[in-house]
Each structure stands twice: as C-alpha cells, then as structure tokens.
C-alpha cells in the first residue's frame with residue numbers, strides 16, 4: 415500500500431506538476447495524509463509546501479479543502495493550478511454572483527477538486543452546508559500559524575476551525591506553516607484537534623541567508639539604509655512598520671533616482687496591485703518599500719535582500735519576512751536596522767487591536783443584564799449594548815463559547831448557559847488569559863530587542879527560538895563574521911546540509927523538545943509555558959499610521975523593554 419501510494423505521489427508530481435523528484439519531507443507528509451493521518455508541516459518558504467496538498471488532491475476521489483488567509487493568495491494559487499490542469503475552485507466573499515454560482519455548482523458536483531477558501535467562508539451559513547455535503551477527503555490549513563498568531567485579535571473564524579473540521583466529517587488535517595515555535599505548534603495542534611500528527615519541521619533559517627543587525631537611532635536610519643542599499647544587489651524589499659514610513663522612504667529613494675515602488679494598506683487596491691505586478695516582473699530589479707501587508711505568498715525567487723527599516727513585531731514575523739529572500743538558493747542579505755524606539759510603535763499597535771480586561775468587564779455586565787431580562791441578544795446587539803467594538807466582542811464571545819460559558823443558537827442568539835457562579839469563574843479565567851496575552855505580546859517584542867543586542871550567532875538565536883536544541887553557527891551572520899568563524903565552519907556546514915537533506919524528519923508529536931537554557935533566558939522559559947498562554951500576534955497592519963519619526967525618543971530607551979522578568 416505504502417509503495418503504491420508513494421509511486422502514485424511521484425507519478426502525479428511528475429506528470430501534473432513537472433516536478434522530477436519530491437523531497438523526503440514532502441513525501442512523508444503526503445503519505446501521512448493519504449493514509450488518513452493528520453500532519454503538521456513547518457518548512458521554510460520556497461520549500462514546495464503547497465505541493466504537499468496538491469499532489470494528494472489529485473490522487474483522492476473527493477474534494478480537498480484548502481484554507482487560505484488571503485484572497486490574493488488564493489487567486490494566485492487558483493491561477494497556478496488552472497495552468498497545470500488541476501480542477502480547482504476558489505470560493506470567497508469577493509466573487510461576483512455568477513462566479514459564485516458556478517463555483518458552488520462545481521463544489522456540489524464533488525469528485526477530485528481543490529477548493530480554496532477562507533475560514534470565514536467555510537463557516538458562513540450560506541456556504542457551510544455545501545462544504546459539509548462535499549465530505550472532503552482532506553482539509554488543509556495553509557499559513558497555519560494564523561490560527562495562533564492572528565486568531566485572537568484578528569479573525570475569530572480561525573479559532574473555530576476545529577469545529578469546522580468536525581462538521582466536515584473529520585477528514586485528515588494538513589497544517590502548513592513556515593514559522594512555528596514549539597508553543598505555536600502546540601496551539602495549532604490543540605485548536606485543530608490534531609490526532610497524533612506526523613510532525614515535519616525544518617530549521618527556521620536557511621544557510622544562504624546572511625543575517626545582520628545595525629543598531630541605528632531613528633534619525634540616522636535613512637542614511638544607514640541608503641549606505642546599505644547602494645552596496646546591495648536588487649531586487650530587494652524594505653519593510654517599514656508604518657504606512658507613513660513607507661511613503662517617506664520610498665519617496666526619498668525615488669528622488670534619489672533609485673528604482674522603487676511601494677505597497678501598503680492605505681493605497682488604493684488598484685495601485686497596490688500595480689506595484690506588486692511591477693515588482694514581480696522578472697526583468698525588473700526594483701526595490702519594494704512596504705508594510706508587512708506585502709509579501710505573503712509572493713513567489714519571486716531572486717529577491718536579493720530584505721531590509722527592515724523598523725523592527726518587526728515579533729521574531730516569527732521577522733523569520734517569515736526574511737524567508738522571502740534568496741529562494742533561488744543564491745545568497746540573500748537580511749538586514750535589521752534596529753532602534754529600541756521602534757518597539758513603541760508595535761506596542762501601540764498591539765494595544766489598539768487587542769481585547770482588554772475592560773472590554774471583557776463591559777461584556778460581562780451586558781450579558782448578565784440581558785440574562786436578567788430573560789432575553790438573548792445577537793453578537794451585534796450585545797456589542798452595541800456593551801459599548802465594545804464588534805470584532806473584539808466576537809473574539810471574547812468565541813473564548814466564552816470555547817469555555818462552555820455561553821452558547822449561540824442557530825439564529826445567532828447568545829445566552830449564558832451556566833449558573834452565575836460558574837459564569838463568573840469563566841470570566842475570571844478569561845481575564846487571566848487576557849493579561850497573559852498582554853504580557854506575552856510585550857515579551858515577544860523584548861525578544862526582538864534580545865535578538866538585536868545578542869552577541870551570539872544570529873542563526874543560532876533564531877533556530878533555538880524555533881525549538882532546535884543545538885543549532886550550528888551559520889558562519890555568515892555579522893556575529894560570526896566578527897568572530898571569523900566563517901572559514902573554519904564552511905566544511906562542517908556542508909556536512910550539516912547533507913544531513914539535513916537526508917533526515918530532517920522528526921516526529922516530535924509526543925515528545926516536546928527540551929530547551930537548552932541559552933544566553934537569552936526568555937527563549938528557554940517561553941517553551942515551557944503552558945499552551946493556553948500562547949499569545950496572539952498583531953496581524954499585518956496595513957492601516958498603521960503612527961509616525962515613524964520617533965528619533966527624539968530613541969535616546970530615552972524605554973525601560974519597560976529591559977524589565978527583568
């Protein structure tokens with residue numbers, strides 16, 4: 415059985431996708447899901463993760479549902495699959511009526527089919543029954559880190575994917591991601607109710623990426639970036655934390671007659687698309703200046719550098735973003751211009767979108783008042799009467815539902831379903847969780863500062879954070895170069911590479927990786943924290959508008975980042 419499935423995978427990869435040989439990681443994950451087992455796959459960008467669901471989708475006889483966070487991402491995949499002659503439909507909120515009817519008709523027909531959709535569409539009352547009737551053979555969650563990092567303050571539907579899975583008839587689940595710490599992995603596994611999954615995890619840092627950090631106060635950033643850019647080969651991406659910084663940096667580069675384009679959430683969609691198209695043209699060697707809104711699913715192999723003009727919101731985000739460089743295997747440079755004041759911007763952004771204890775208190779009071787009146791409000795009326803933003807209300811309700819304190823009936827009415835004392839306890843637990851999230855958000859930001867200020871090899875720092883016990887020095891980062899380890903290391907590093915190719919597959923499902931306490935204590939500590947404390951990360955924030963020019967503050971290093979913990 416195993417050999418025949420394996421040869422079916424190889425044959426499909428060759429015939430349909432023109433891939434001559436699959437990587438062992440890909441084969442292992444394909445076999446797992448084809449044998450009805452859940453799989454969790456964390457492989458760097460450019461590793462061919464999509465193939466892991468695409469090949470089985472061509473072998474099984476029923477639809478494969480693929481959950482994607484972004485419609486743009488879905489559209490790209492749909493186009494790519496169409497080109498290969500793979501039966502595919504994308505079902506999402508932006509379809510025109512006729513397109514939607516056609517897509518749903520196709521889904522109804524069933525059979526071999528890739529169905530691309532969002533978590534919101536999967537559970538919407540209009541489409542959910544159709545997905546359920548399709549009895550999919552496989553449920554794939556692309557960019558699965560969204561479940562953990564975005565779920566809490568961005569998209570509650572991600573939190574409910576475990577329930578959605580049940581309604582779909584409990585098909586095997588394939589969770590794909592490029593970055594996940596051991597804790598995020600546990601969070602994903604718990605939310606999706608993965609059952610003894612096949613776990614395949616590759617190192618979080620690729621050897622062809624050279625890591626450098628320049629500690630630069632805000633005022634000196636542009637000259638520092640300009641100096642770097644002059645010496646770097648294009649195309650490259652410059653990431654800024656705010657839309658204002660994107661406009662300033664791209665404007666200044668443009669005035670210096672450097673070929674540049676820009677991308678952020680405050681631009682018109684048509685302008686954004688045009689900028690992205692220009693950047694993607696193979697012959698054009700542009701610099702893209704963008705917020706973190708740009709880049710997910712960008713498949714451009716020859717990006718030569720990623721420069722962070724401002725610190726990212728977390729090390730996870732950083733690794734995702736630098737993973738877009740050097741996908742052709744040739745060297746890529748990853749430079750972080752770090753100013754401690756950058757972190758204040760993120761702190762501000764995080765506080766804006768996160769449910770607070772005060773929100774919860776208001777919601778508790780409103781729920782109790784409705785109950786006393788023996789009436790059951792909908793989520794919208796509840797949000798209105800509690801004076802809590804609808805999205806935040808929705809997130810808190812999801813948590814209370816998960817805890818069994820409230821229930822929502824078919825027409826969306828919400829009611830407390832436990833005695834008053836138990837309800838109070840449920841709320842108290844949630845208060846503790848919200849406080850932990852807040853603390854964790856700060857901790858993640860401190861970690862960026864730790865990364866910037868650390869004396870150890872940058873690659874070791876990153877790989878240990880993502881759960882490796884004894885990662886080797888890279889020999890190419892600024893720290894290694896300063897210590898001149900590059901030359902002595904080159905040979906063992908090649909050996910390491912071949913070892914990786916042969917045996918990167920570890921089943922760590924039932925054996926959480928122990929952490930070696932490193933110089934940065936935060937990392938080792940974090941991995942022992944209970945799963946429930948996993949923190950939400952701010953979603954890409956296209957609308958961020960905090961001015962970047964915080965130069966005057968940079969000397970006043972915020973003491974909170976240095977708080978002993």
Ligand SMILES: [Zn+2]
Pocket residue numbers: 871872873874887888889890891892893894895
């Ligand atoms: Zn190094």
